[in-house]
Amino acid sequence: MKKLINGIDGILSESLRGFGAAHADLVAVSLDPKYVLRATPKARGKVALVSGGGSGHEPLHAGFVGAGMLDAACPGEVFTSPTPDQMLAAAQAADAGGGLLFVVKNYSGDVMNFEMAAEMLADAPGGVATVLTNDDVAVEDSTFSQGRRGVAGTVIVEKIVGAAAERGADLAACQALGERVNKATGSLGVALTSCTVPAAGRPTFDLGEDEMELGVGIHGEPGRRRVPLMPADEIAEAMVSAICESTGPKPGEPLLLLLNGMGASPQMELYLMYEAARRLCEDRGLAVARSLVGNYCTSLDMAGCSLTLTRMDEALLDLWDAPVHTAALRWGM
Amino acid sequence: MKKLINGIDGILSESLRGFGAAHADLVAVSLDPKYVLRATPKARGKVALVSGGGSGHEPLHAGFVGAGMLDAACPGEVFTSPTPDQMLAAAQAADAGGGLLFVVKNYSGDVMNFEMAAEMLADAPGGVATVLTNDDVAVEDSTFSQGRRGVAGTVIVEKIVGAAAERGADLAACQALGERVNKATGSLGVALTSCTVPAAGRPTFDLGEDEMELGVGIHGEPGRRRVPLMPADEIAEAMVSAICESTGPKPGEPLLLLLNGMGASPQMELYLMYEAARRLCEDRGLAVARSLVGNYCTSLDMAGCSLTLTRMDEALLDLWDAPVHTAALRWGM
Amino acid sequence: MAPDDLRDLIARSAATIAAHEEELTSLDRAIGDGDHGANMKRGFSAVAEQADALAGLPLGEALQKAGMTLIMKVGGASGPLYGSLLMAMGKALPDGGPADLAGVAAMLAAGVEAVKARGKSDAGAKTMLDVLVPLARALQSADAGTAAAAAIATARRTADEALAATRDMKATKGRASFLGERSIGHLDPGARSSALLVHAACDFLEDRS
């Protein structure tokens, strides 16, 4: 394993310290317990958004803390849900009196830890609500099981709900909006190489030189199937069709297209994949109204990418376009 | 070799098409000859900045085309200088009558091709001038040889000169400013893994599981020496000391610190390296006044990073802070 | 429980987790995300560091405090689950500790219910509950007069068999559920860590008696 680190134990703290120093205008970083807070708190009475999850998916979530998006983020150990004490401290620091909204990716660990934090915060004056994201269409959706994973679509939920909260939407409205966006969103990922968790010291899975994992999770969880390496156009077709089958966008409906890098794939390849996916959407009569290309929800040093499509409408487009100023996403301010 | 591509030949065009579609508000893309142009031309009479180089370093240069930075960029084949016809077409399209400034990384190929383009443009009304960047302190500087390579410091030159051009500085002033910033800038890179050029199909160099290349170039050129894998703090120390030895920043002088990812290193590691470098600068009494952390001048899928330090002053800080709106760098607008 | 005994139990638990960190991680790499070993080690090291403070407490309080430590230090799925297990066991404990086998069984059953509630889960989903539920059932259905040695043997055998049975299950909860059919053929990492802890407790009881 080759990584730019000093030792396994310090990775998260050292990296967070750097993040805080590099973005001191945007965030304040607490190291014990670990959380990242907006440097300038939002106006009193507004809903505060708190998210978090295992580290290794950067810029998710800390890179999205700032005006118009998250108020706080709790980074766990690499690929491990953060703990309730982090969430509690982050929520209390971010609370502006208008209620707290947790944005949680649907993994047992994250769900349970945020649930415990919500229980501990039960008497917060503005209330506590949670939006679970589960946009990964690689996994079968079922109420009898864990259901689908939350992946890159989480970025879209955080952006759109963050904009609504900034505009003063109340807790119930923010929660309902988050659920609506999540439902309108589908993602599918593909890995060309495995990630390597620092503490594990070796790749999470082995892929042959001519293989790829279709439907991979952002922790290197196996996906739908291991298949021979496919050309970019075929990968894009597999992604677009799986997502459309799941979320059923209608011709003419505006789409948000996020082509997300898993961490180690060059930008050239991401834009090439974006182009392939965009063309396939337009071939289906779907209108790509907004686009985002880059590393937004990564899996450490995994090579590969994911495609996310969100069915938008005028109101959602307006919230997407609303000003945002975070380390990883910035426009309009 | 595992890449998200259809075939070797189409990579550049397909990727550029995607880049153009994803950033249609910012750029217009020409595919024959290949260049990327600001969508909204700058005001008449101002200096137009044109850069370019081999592809595979994205977002450099196309990601920096837009208001406040480059007016056009010419992407060559992967790691191969673009050709004079591209530069000619890009320059003619970008020319606003105030002269043309080429920003060229110091590689024989780039230098010669831009030189030929400059010769062909000799009678452009506003004149043509060139700034060569050669910030890589890994290479010995000498007028009897090719001299040093241009690497990530090029981003800083393009940003600062782009701001000055936007404000109306004339061609001679822009050229002098570019040379001043280049001289005030030093960089050193380190590779943990080799990049793989698509057409070559295999890694450019072989590194043992416990080795790294100190002073690597952004094309996978070997560096100062191959050394055993070092902890992050030692890598940072090697970088900071090599750069300071070369550019000699004075205590108290404001520094711009760019911690640049080579392409495949996770953000966690980049922020950790940033933190280590920042601390070492401060230990030396140097003030880190501005910071940039991320993938800005990459080497395809290489794991590793580079550190760039620029000695700033009030005027340079002001130009650095000036509004910029490109695909890869945006603030103030 | 005497302070030294509790210290011993904690040390044995932490030691078995540390000794099997690699194994737990590699099981989790196969059908999860490869951190179960690190997670469990982080949690049980933290509990071990508190051993002196815990040893001074009544067993019920000590269990609750250890559970809270797991919750605050582990994260992931196993943190809240093992934390809830210990906290509920501690709460269910009658003053003065469990009087007999039935008391132990009741305490464990209370813990298992808490895990089910926290995990919105039950046996059959290829999780730690596939060790914990059969274990609690076996202890609860044991005759009142069962000798300690026999009860210990039952606990060990039940845990081993239950762990082995997770191999052929299809996961429907936790991270392994994302694999669907592909989760079949692997032991569940949480079931393995549960079995390890059962063995540690049995070893402790055996050596004490």
Place this chain on the structure above:
Amino acid sequence: MAPDDLRDLIARSAATIAAHEEELTSLDRAIGDGDHGANMKRGFSAVAEQADALAGLPLGEALQKAGMTLIMKVGGASGPLYGSLLMAMGKALPDGGPADLAGVAAMLAAGVEAVKARGKSDAGAKTMLDVLVPLARALQSADAGTAAAAAIATARRTADEALAATRDMKATKGRASFLGERSIGHLDPGARSSALLVHAACDFLEDRS
């Protein structure tokens, strides 16, 4: 030169480059950036595609046009350099082609000067000039009466020896110069492609005579 002859020369040049693409790339991987094979192949394929058009032109014009094609299609260092070489050779060509060996030598010398000027370089820097300069010198110093076969043999031997000599040189120009001492011990890729082209031209001349 007869149209068929020029077509033949172009085809031989393009074929030898294509056949050695891998080798050129791997030399460039060692002390450069691993694209010399691809660059040369791209350029010479483009020239080969124009073979019919070029064959219809007087040799001087054909050389200039081929040079311009290399400049516009190759990029990198080798594009402008080989492009300048051919353009200058074409310009230096007397009407009706070179009359004798001295004419060929003069034409080559003019090309070499253009490469030096474009590359701000000279022999000794471990580049293609370390083949081109000795070659031009050998042809220029040959007796006026040298037989074609002997001149061809001299050209081949000079190119081979000059290429081999680049191995022990330290690069001071081009990408390999960034390696300093570490550039020693490898053949220069551009010197290798120059030698290949010399051989192609010699084969052509030999078979024609």
